[in-house]
Amino acid sequence: MVPRPRSRQVARASREEAIANMQSYKAGLTKALTSREDSLRAEVAAKAATVEEGSSEQATTLGLRELNKDDYYPFLKENADKLVIVDFYTDWCGPCKLMVPILEELARELKGRAEIVKFNCNKNNKELGVSLGIKVAPTFHLYRAEKQVAMMTGAKIDELRELIDKHI
Known part of the structure; x- marks a missing residue:
């Protein structure tokens, strides 16, 4: 029995669509993680900036x-x-x-x-x-x-x- 060309095209299109969906999802996750990382870096920088230079107090990212x-x-x-x-x-x-x-x-x-x-x-x-x-x-x-x-x-x-x- 010879497979129908049409069913191969449908299967290939389904795989390509699934791959495209996964790539889109990955791109969204990457963007969200990058945004979160940037905001955390900004928060740490802001907390570190509140400690006076030369102060005996040590800065931590935790506020303690x-x-x-x-x-x-x-x-x-x-x-x-x-x-x-x-x-x-x-x-x-x-x-x-x-x-x-x-x-x-x-x-x-x-x-x-x-x-x-x-x-x-x-x-x-x-x-x-x-x-x-x-x-x-x-x-x-x-x-x-x-x-x-x-x-x-x-x-x-x-x-x-x-x-x-x-x-x-």
């Missing part, structure tokens, strides 16, 4: 100050009159990333009464993280007058709020 091994203890000393909450995190930690908007909101709520800062447990800060006993991310340490008053592990916002309320 980020400490490192060199300014960790000086920061605790400078803020001994407030409750200091340190979020020990890693870049690859999913729960750590989920906590960011919650921590930013908490920082706004507690402004003037407490400081929430981040500490990346990367290779540059590993030694201090180990000496502080950080084994899980996220880990939260609460300090008052340069002394640790509480700690907790995990992305448990209700427990963190309870600890903060207890020590504020």
Whole structure:
């Protein structure tokens, strides 16, 4: 049995139409992703521009100050009159990333009464993280007058709020 030429033409036209539809969809996705990337870059640039040049404050794309091994203890000393909450995190930690908007909101709520800062447990800060006993991310340490008053592990916002309320 010889296939009909007409059915081959229909099948070829259907494949070509499907390919054209997929290419159009891909182009739309690419455009949307590029637009989103551009807006995120602009947002990061705007936040970075708000930090004064030469300021001891470090800019982060998250709106929270980020400490490192060199300014960790000086920061605790400078803020001994407030409750200091340190979020020990890693870049690859999913729960750590989920906590960011919650921590930013908490920082706004507690402004003037407490400081929430981040500490990346990367290779540059590993030694201090180990000496502080950080084994899980996220880990939260609460300090008052340069002394640790509480700690907790995990992305448990209700427990963190309870600890903060207890020590504020």
